[in-house]
Amino acid sequence: MKKKVTIKQIARELDVSVSTVSKALRDSKEISLDTRQKVQAFAKLLNYRPNNIAVSLKNRKTKNIGVIIPEIVHHFFTTVISGIEREANKAGYNVIVCLSDESFDKEVINMETLANGSIDGFILSLSKETQSKKDFHHLREVIDQGMPLVMFDRVSDEIPGDKVVIDDVEGAVNAVNYLLDSGCNRIALLTTVDYVSVGKLRTEGYIRALRQAGKEVDESLIVKIEDIDNCEQQIALLFDSGKFDAVFAVNELFAVTAMKEAQRRGYRIPEDISFMGFTDGILSQFAFPPLTTVDQHGLEMGGMAAKMLIQRLENDDMGDESYVTEVIPTSIKERESTRK
Amino acid sequence: MKKKVTIKQIARELDVSVSTVSKALRDSKEISLDTRQKVQAFAKLLNYRPNNIAVSLKNRKTKNIGVIIPEIVHHFFTTVISGIEREANKAGYNVIVCLSDESFDKEVINMETLANGSIDGFILSLSKETQSKKDFHHLREVIDQGMPLVMFDRVSDEIPGDKVVIDDVEGAVNAVNYLLDSGCNRIALLTTVDYVSVGKLRTEGYIRALRQAGKEVDESLIVKIEDIDNCEQQIALLFDSGKFDAVFAVNELFAVTAMKEAQRRGYRIPEDISFMGFTDGILSQFAFPPLTTVDQHGLEMGGMAAKMLIQRLENDDMGDESYVTEVIPTSIKERESTRK
DNA sequence: CTGAAAGCGCTAACAT
């Protein structure tokens, strides 16, 4: 078992000082070409690698980015992470992922542990619980310490900082308009309870689009699903009671579940009922029929978030008041669950 | 912007030495109760948090676990990560996730960066490219340095170490037997190219089950899918040329894609054709009809891998030759794509 | 009971 080689060892064996080695390794021209080559060759021979931790401590930079998301078993977040990774790696940063499991406490704990030196900055999406409690002291603390933080998707207006979101309202408006244009008249909505910011916004978009089209909003066609586990029942209820020729769901899971229920009841898709989801994920792609969705472009969101964070990390001169909120445009991914 | 408070500051303000503070904070009884309380109270007041990096450098432990997986947009890996996280957090470890993107080079780079002090040990699943190249020097190097490493799912026999896998062969045998028992006679296989270890093993199980049942293996019913992007075409070809009443796929994506093709061609599931997948993910759950699968129990795998790693991390006295390979049992998750 | 000092591995200002 070969122990890791350090600068000190190289110095000793080459009979020079550690600072000479350090400088030589960074190819400083303060050191003679001769020594530089000698040191570099020897270092390569021994397969020397600087110790990240020591470098971090010295430089007060870790080159790590902390990402906190509510859930990893979720295609959208997963694409965001991919986007972050890609952009971060490009700039020489590593990504540390922590899961809040939609829990406020876990979110707080994760932030605390990461904030104490492990990372240079945060990228995060709020847990449901945090959103409903509206307690953001942990974010404030971190910001107070001068650690940059960018929020994505599930963000809060109460916290100043860089953000990257999609226009949920507009996305929903477009989705509903699309359905309307394809000849649908009575559009049901499958949404979440109100404290989930994106659910609320998408519901708003649904209502707005209907109003703009001069349609009335039929409350009986709106179902707010509290819990993913019993969404099937709530959806079945909708089918029992309501008449509709389209379903717009604020996520793909609700949409696909509803499609299955429709098929069980013998409806043809999209001839009898059209379906539109929000968030383009695996489910949408592989559902039968493939689901038309509002694409959130998670990869881009992640990439953008990473870029914004790194930007701040490398320019500490950026005014605190230069915060921006980037809005990633959504688009409709047409597939076979809607009519043309 | 409040800067982070250090031991030094506390010492200065309380007019004691840093070592006193350090000890007092860890409640060492070398220090008088009085001072201990005073220091602790003051530390709490200032919201003191030790700097992880400094502690890591000093202790030569980071309390971080590095996880390298081929792809994150993949439900199985995602559940494994959840399992790792849960177990790791319980023991006070953080998880650093890096993606190899199925690329050998990225795998090597990720391992190198993490290995230089950022983490205490690795959990990894090999990239496809690494598996086909059979170049494992980067694993050897890390192990050589005395850094524990546990592999899961996509493992290699050439590397000694702890492993956690499922019995892919047995899982496939069970799956095929299940199909046979339900009255299927001609079972098609949708698999991957041979260098993907799990694909190969599952294919082996398929063949073995057939032989054991006294059936001949019809090569025309076996399709090896090279590339996910054109799996639809290869599957369509199978439907064009072969006669079969069941399909066993080595992953859920292939299974679901095949189901869609079957439905397009007007077959009833499972009356005309039964379908069985491998890996229980979102797709299987929400497919129509819901797909019967071989459940890999990713959460457990992750949890187990984490436990094994932490075990080694905290007992450096463990003999190098005590390596074990844990086999997580698979189970069949019955849903509606197969007959009883 | 408290503190001085060394050291983890590295960098960089400041000698020489």
Added chain:
DNA sequence: ATGTTAGCGCTTTCAG
């Protein structure tokens, strides 16, 4: 061109 030194924040041995 090279070396000495101090220090990043913390722990720990050893002296007092």
